[in-house]
Amino acid sequence: MKEEELYRILEGKIQVLERREKSVEDRKTYDEVFDRNTLLAVYKLISSGVMETLDYPISTGKEGNVFCATKEDGSLLAVKIYRVSTSTYKNLTKYITGDPRFRNIPKDRRGIIYTWARKEYKNLSRMSAAKIAAPEPIKQINNVLVMQYLGSKEQPAPMLKDVLLDNPKKSYKSILNTIKNLYINAKLVHGDLSEYNVLVEDGKCFLIDVGQSVVLEHPLAQELLKRDVSNMARYFKKLGLDTDEEDMLRYIRGD
Numbered sequence: 001m002k003e004e005e006l007y008r009i010l011e012g013k014i015q016v017l018e019r020r021e022k023s024v025e026d027r028k029t030y031d032e033v034f035d036r037n038t039l040l041a042v043y044k045l046i047s048s049g050v051m052e053t054l055d056y057p058i059s060t061g062k063e064g065n066v067f068c069a070t071k072e073d074g075s076l077l078a079v080k081i082y083r084v085s086t087s088t089y090k091n092l093t094k095y096i097t098g099d100p101r102f103r104n105i106p107k108d109r110r111g112i113i114y115t116w117a118r119k120e121y122k123n124l125s126r127m128s129a130a131k132i133a134a135p136e137p138i139k140q141i142n143n144v145l146v147m148q149y150l151g152s153k154e155q156p157a158p159m160l161k162d163v164l165l166d167n168p169k170k171s172y173k174s175i176l177n178t179i180k181n182l183y184i185n186a187k188l189v190h191g192d193l194s195e196y197n198v199l200v201e202d203g204k205c206f207l208i209d210v211g212q213s214v215v216l217e218h219p220l221a222q223e224l225l226k227r228d229v230s231n232m233a234r235y236f237k238k239l240g241l242d243t244d245e246e247d248m249l250r251y252i253r254g255d
Helices: 003-010 015-019 024-033 036-047 109-129 168-184 221-238 245-253
Strands: 053-060 064-070 076-082 137-141 144-148 198-201 204-207
Touching: 003 036, 015 053, 036 053, 036 137, 036 144, 076 109, 109 137, 109 144, 168 204, 168 221, 168 245, 221 245
Parallel strands: none
Antiparallel strands: 053 064, 064 076, 076 144, 137 144, 198 204
């Protein structure tokens, strides 16, 4: 299928493409995100009924963009598309190397990005099995990951950093228990936990962006756990809580 033909087929299904000529920012998003292989992956997701339309961007991260999508029944999905052309992919390999789930790591940029998307899908699946508060994974094809949408039709769930917490101590304990559950039951360490990678929906805290999360046997696991704990201790200390990193680590590890 030629790219022009594919584009025509998808133009009515990917709403962000309809705005591609209206602003420099929209054009930049299109050029960086929707290369031919990505369009093919989105086409497969739509034609297989995973989603009906891909609607509009809701966030932009270091490696990818997250879009809101709509299912045939009108319910919402979150679709994360990892940018192949602009991602800082060289920093990703240190989180993959040493993970027994990925024996043959690609050398090329595209192969690494696809592996990264698969890694996030696997991590979310493991978290779901352990009943950890995180988006439910639905489908992953190449650099496109479909998962549960958090928020309302009016707006996505906000980051922890943007929320005025009614009870910071309760939220602190909730996140600490989630990190412990992640460690003990899912056998994972988040690896990049901060107030930017926690969403708050109806007062409940959800962990997001888990592509870099590593299994406990990974050589960086304990170092990353300490960094996660340090970030959370720092954040809640600013809210007036007395946080002790060593106590937090002992609690998480079950010592």
